[in-house]
Structures are given as structure tokens and as C-alpha cells.
Amino acid sequence: xxxxxxxxxxxxxxxxxxxxxxxxxxxxxxxxxxxxxxxxxxxxxxxxxxxxxxxxxxxxxxxxxxxxxxxxxxxxxxxxxxxxxxxxxxxxxxxx
Numbered sequence: 001x002x003x004x005x006x007x008x009x010x011x012x013x014x015x016x017x018x019x020x021x022x023x024x025x026x027x028x029x030x031x032x033x034x035x036x037x038x039x040x041x042x043x044x045x046x047x048x049x050x051x052x053x054x055x056x057x058x059x060x061x062x063x064x065x066x067x068x069x070x071x072x073x074x075x076x077x078x079x080x081x082x083x084x085x086x087x088x089x090x091x092x093x094x095x096x
Contacts, residue, residue, distance in 0.1 A: 003040045004069065004091055007032055021086045029080070031073060034087040037061065061089070068093045 012027040020036040038057060041047050050056035064070040070089035073080050081088070 001069070001094075003037065004032065004064075004094055007036065007040075008091060008094070021084065023082075025082075026084075026088070030091040031080070031088050032070075032091055034061075065089070 008030065012022075012024045016022040016027060016036075017024075020039065021033050022031070022036060026033075041057060041060075042053065047053045047056050061070060065072060069092065071092055073088045073090060075081070075085065080090075
């Protein structure tokens with residue numbers, strides 16, 4: 001949860017697009033990519049010490065989807081995604 005809150009409070013800079021595939025309009029629209037979540041969380045003990053870190057990350061993402069903190073952006077939603085094929089979510093129902 002704190003990873004998502006930090007993401008929302010950070011100012012966008014060109015490194016977001018280069019490192020995580022997040023152009024400014026994604027950040028302004030509160031969209032977050034799988035690559036960003038993976039990069040930010042992989043050093044956290046819950047993921048670093050997990051037997052299967054990818055499964056642990058996927059499980060937390062599913063939990064946030066069920067709690068309606070994340071809403072998956074469909075691959076066919078060209079209006080929201082543009083040309084991006086990255087796995088991404090809109091952040092919603094999150095107290096900043």
C-alpha cells in the first residue's frame with residue numbers, strides 16, 4: 001500500500017518512462033505498470049524472502065484488485081493505453 005501511495009506523491013520525471021514504461025500521461029491518470037511494482041517491491045522482505053517472488057507479487061496485486069485499490073487496464077483499451085502493451089492498473093479507492 002505504501003508503494004502505491006509513494007507513487008502517487010512522486011513527481012513524474014523522464015526516468016519513469018525510461019525505467020518503468022510510464023509516460024507522463026499515465027502518471028497523471030494514476031496508472032501504474034507491473035514493471036514499476038516489481039522494481040519497487042522486489043527488495044522488500046515479503047518478496048525478497050518469498051519462495052516464489054513473482055507469485056507473491058501477483059498475489060498482492062490480486063488482493064488489491066479484489067479490494068478495488070487497483071483496476072486492471074485491458075490490453076484492448078487503446079484510449080487509456082495508447083500503444084503500450086505493458087501490464088498496468090489504474091490506482092483507485094486509495095487514501096493519499
